[in-house]
Every structure is written in structure tokens, then in C-alpha cells.
Amino acid sequence: MQLTKLFAPAVAALVFSVPAMAQQMGGGGMGGGAPSVDDQINQLDEMLDLDDGQKEELNDLLTQMQDENSAKQQEARELQLQLGEHIQPDYDEAAIRADAERLGDLTAEMTADSIIMQSQIEDVFTQEQRDQLxxxxxxxxxxxxxxQEQMQQQGG
Known part of the structure; x- marks a missing residue:
């Protein structure tokens, strides 16, 4: 059961990490941006030997997730920039609190969406595939x- 709790962060890491890194590198560069949904599904297929129905379901879920998260991530970045612009001697406390509250709400929405999506993705897999994952x-x-242990030993 404890391993099942590792599943949700693992899928999140798989789905979110590479596109996030690609966005941080400016969306261009090597490889031309974030990996496609097909690339993500192929990676899962290599690990779990998905059938065609599973691939189609995952395609629909991952595409939906990317579409929804893209707009929310952009809004979060804009709010973070706005909050940074508030740092000045003649600050507007109400505006700071409003932007911070919206950023908190947005973060909560993205967290809930992620957990719901991960649950939907988990439902696509068989028990054997969940065990493999x-x-x-x-x-x-x-x-x-x-x-981490090696890095700590090297650093100190």
C-alpha cells in the first residue's frame, strides 16, 4: 500500500517534469520544446506494455491535462511577476493580497486537478501494471x- 502512495507523485513527475523543464529552457532549444503526449505515452508503454485502448485513454487524459494546465501555469507566472512588481516603497497592500490570494487559489486548483488526473490515469492501468509502476x-x-546521500557526502 505504501508503494501505491508513490504512484501519484511518480505519474505527476512523469507528466509534468519534462514539459516544465522544456518551458524553463524557453520552449525551444534541443528537441524543440516539451515532449508530445505521444512521447509520454510511449514512455509509459515501454514500462507497462499498454494496449491500444489504454493508449487512447491516456492520450485523451494527457491532452486534456496539458491544455488545462497550460493556461493555469501561464496565469501563475503572470501573478508571480505582478507580485514581484509590487516590491517598492509605495506598495499597495490590497493589490498584493489580492494577487497572492489568486495565486494561492490557482495553486490549489492545479493541485486538485493534478490529483484528480492522476487518479484517472491510474484507473486506466491494470492491477499488474500498477504493481509494475x-x-x-x-x-x-x-x-x-x-x-542525495552521495551529494551530501561530497559537499561536506
Whole structure:
């Protein structure tokens, strides 16, 4: 059961991490931007041997998620910039609080959407596939912990 709790962050990491990194690099550069939904599905297919129906369901879910998150991520970036612009001697406390509240609401919406989407994605997989993914994520978690330990040892 504990491994199942690793599933949600793992899928989130898989779905969000590479597009986020690509956006941070300006959306261009090597590879031409964020990976396509097809690339993400292919990565899951390699791990879990998905059938055609699963691929189609995942395609629909991931496309929907990317469309919804794109606008919300853009709004969050704009709010963060606006908040930064409020830093000045003659600040407007009401505007700061309003922007901060909207950013908090937006973050909450994105978190809820992510968890709902992850649950919908998990529902696409068979129990065997969930078990395979749990195992892979547990191994990845262990590797990350080992890397952190090595970095701490090297740094101090």
C-alpha cells in the first residue's frame, strides 16, 4: 500500500517534469520544446506494455491535462511577476493580497486537478501494471535517496 502512495507523485513527475523543464529552457532549444503526449505515452508503454485502448485513454487524459494546465501555469507566472512588481516603497497592500490570494487559489486548483488526473490515469492501468509502476517508482525513489546521500557526502 505504501508503494501505491508513490504512484501519484511518480505519474505527476512523469507528466509534468519534462514539459516544465522544456518551458524553463524557453520552449525551444534541443528537441524543440516539451515532449508530445505521444512521447509520454510511449514512455509509459515501454514500462507497462499498454494496449491500444489504454493508449487512447491516456492520450485523451494527457491532452486534456496539458491544455488545462497550460493556461493555469501561464496565469501563475503572470501573478508571480505582478507580485514581484509590487516590491517598492509605495506598495499597495490590497493589490498584493489580492494577487497572492489568486495565486494561492490557482495553486490549489492545479493541485486538485493534478490529483484528480492522476487518479484517472491510474484507473486506466491494470492491477499488474500498477504493481509494475509501483516497483519502478520505488526503485527510482531509492536511487534518488542514494544520489542525495552521495551529494551530501561530497559537499561536506
Amino acid at each position: 509501483d516497483e519502478a517508482m520505488a526503485q527510482r525513489q531509492k536511487q534518488m535517496e542514494q544520489m
